[in-house]
Amino acid sequence: MALLIPVLFIAVFGFALFKKVKIYDEFSAGASDALKFVVKLIPCLAAVFMMCELFEVSALSDKLTELLSPVFSFFGIPPELTKLVLIKPFSGSGSLAYLNGIIEKYGADSYIARCASVCFGSSETVFYISAVYFAGLKPKKLAAPIIIVMISAFLTTVLSCFLCRFM
Amino acid sequence: MNAIFTVIFLVSAAALAITAPQNFLPSLLKGGEKALTMAVTLFCIYAVWMGLARLAEKSGLSKAAAKALKPACGKIFKTHNESALESIAMNLSCNLLGIGGAATPYAVKAIGELEKDENTFAQKLLFIINATSVQVVPTTVIALRTGAGSANAADIFLPSLLATAFSTLFAAAIYMAGYKKWRF
Numbered sequence: 431m432a433l434l435i436p437v438l439f440i441a442v443f444g445f446a447l448f449k450k451v452k453i454y455d456e457f458s459a460g461a462s463d464a465l466k467f468v469v470k471l472i473p474c475l476a477a478v479f480m481m482c483e484l485f486e487v488s489a490l491s492d493k494l495t496e497l498l499s500p501v502f503s504f505f506g507i508p509p510e511l512t513k514l515v516l517i518k519p520f521s522g523s524g525s526l527a528y529l530n531g532i533i534e535k536y537g538a539d540s541y542i543a544r545c546a547s548v549c550f551g552s553s554e555t556v557f558y559i560s561a562v563y564f565a566g567l568k569p570k571k572l573a574a575p576i577i578i579v580m581i582s583a584f585l586t587t588v589l590s591c592f593l594c595r596f597m
Numbered sequence: 598m599n600a601i602f603t604v605i606f607l608v609s610a611a612a613l614a615i616t617a618p619q620n621f622l623p624s625l626l627k628g629g630e631k632a633l634t635m636a637v638t639l640f641c642i643y644a645v646w647m648g649l650a651r652l653a654e655k656s657g658l659s660k661a662a663a664k665a666l667k668p669a670c671g672k673i674f675k676t677h678n679e680s681a682l683e684s685i686a687m688n689l690s691c692n693l694l695g696i697g698g699a700a701t702p703y704a705v706k707a708i709g710e711l712e713k714d715e716n717t718f719a720q721k722l723l724f725i726i727n728a729t730s731v732q733v734v735p736t737t738v739i740a741l742r743t744g745a746g747s748a749n750a751a752d753i754f755l756p757s758l759l760a761t762a763f764s765t766l767f768a769a770a771i772y773m774a775g776y777k778k779w780r781f
Contacts, residue, residue, distance in 0.1 A: 435734075435751070439649060442653050442656070442658065445658055446656040448656075449655075449657060451652060456651050457649075457651065460644075460647040460652070461647065461648045463647050463651070464643035464646075464648070467647075468639050468640040468643060471639065472632060475632035475636055478602075478632075480624075481602055481606050481609070481628070483624040484605075487620050487624040488608075488612040488613040489612070490609050520601055526635070526639075527632075534745060538746055538748075538750065547742060547753045548753050548760055549760075550738055551730070551735035551753070551761065552730055552732075552757060552763075553729065553764065554727065554728050556728045559701075559727055560724065560728070562705065563704055563705060563708050563720075563723075564708065567708070567709075570720070574775060575721045575725050578768050578771050579725055579728045579729055579768055581771075582729055582764045582767045585764070586729075586760050586761075586764035586767075589759070589760055590760045593756040
């Protein structure tokens with residue numbers, strides 16, 4: 431599995447070389463796009479991280495987790511993931527903040543962190559996407575698609591936690 | 598997100614004001630600091646993958662992948678709109694490689710094209726596919742775990758693949774069935 435990534439890079443570099451692409455120039459241009467993207471993201475990250483920090487320090491997050499844990503446990507979702515699962519549909523940077531926190535707190539190879547990683551990777555920020563995709567178009571009836579996506583996201587979370595037990 | 602941010606911020610601030618007001622400002626500053634550390638980590642991840650994506654794009658590899666996906670896309674999305682199909686194919690290719698940031702502009706373009714044909718079925722289906730995430734390589738997650746000292750950061754590859762495949766297929770199937778029956 432670890433082999434896949436270097437092989438992918440070598441293949442793409444090789445093909446680009448064959449096509450006479452200026453590899454160094456273009457690779458740096460890609461990295462420069464990455465910088466622009468991240469710089470645009472920093473203010474949102476700052477706001478969301480401040481919110482998360484307040485939420486944690488004020489002990490409200492513990493209360494919420496306590497409240498919802500029985501429901502989540504019933505479906506086999508560890509209570510430590512409650513906040514991640516709740517924030518994911520609304521904010522990519524927010525859920526990233528919680529994912530990073532979980533990985534740091536429990537260790538990258540713990541069951542909790544692996545569950546969180548799989549959950550994070552298999553769902554998206556539904557509300558953000560629906561806003562961006564349909565901005566400026568004639569109003570659409572999006573309730574049904576959004577509900578379908580939310581149900582599917584919840585079932586996928588249950589499935590992820592189940593899969594991580596033995597994979 | 599505006600409503601959520603405001604509510605959580607205000608309620609937490611009020612709770613802190615009662616219990617430990619001296620912690621209020623330090624926790625905000627700590628949040629800002631964490632955001633910056635995170636941004637550095639993210640830049641490293643995106644620099645690697647967007648650099649690679651740029652090479653794939655310039656060498657025509659992305660276009661070739663898009664071309665291969667086009668016939669299948671035409672059938673699934675019930676459209677013959679060429680430029681919409683190309684954007685859809687590019688969007689899916691970027692998603693599969695786990696570069697969601699690069700996928701969004703293509704989706705927006707495709708949805709705009711489909712608007713001309715009033716093909717809401719294809720628009721909503723594309724939305725569902727994107728909103729349920731279709732990554733094959735969860736690049737961000739792997740990089741975060743590597744940074745935190747994981748022994749084998751890529752070991753979530755298989756469960757991730759199964760989970761993401763399930764979420765997309767499930768949602769798309771329900772939507773298609775629902776569309777046939779109730780036209781939503």
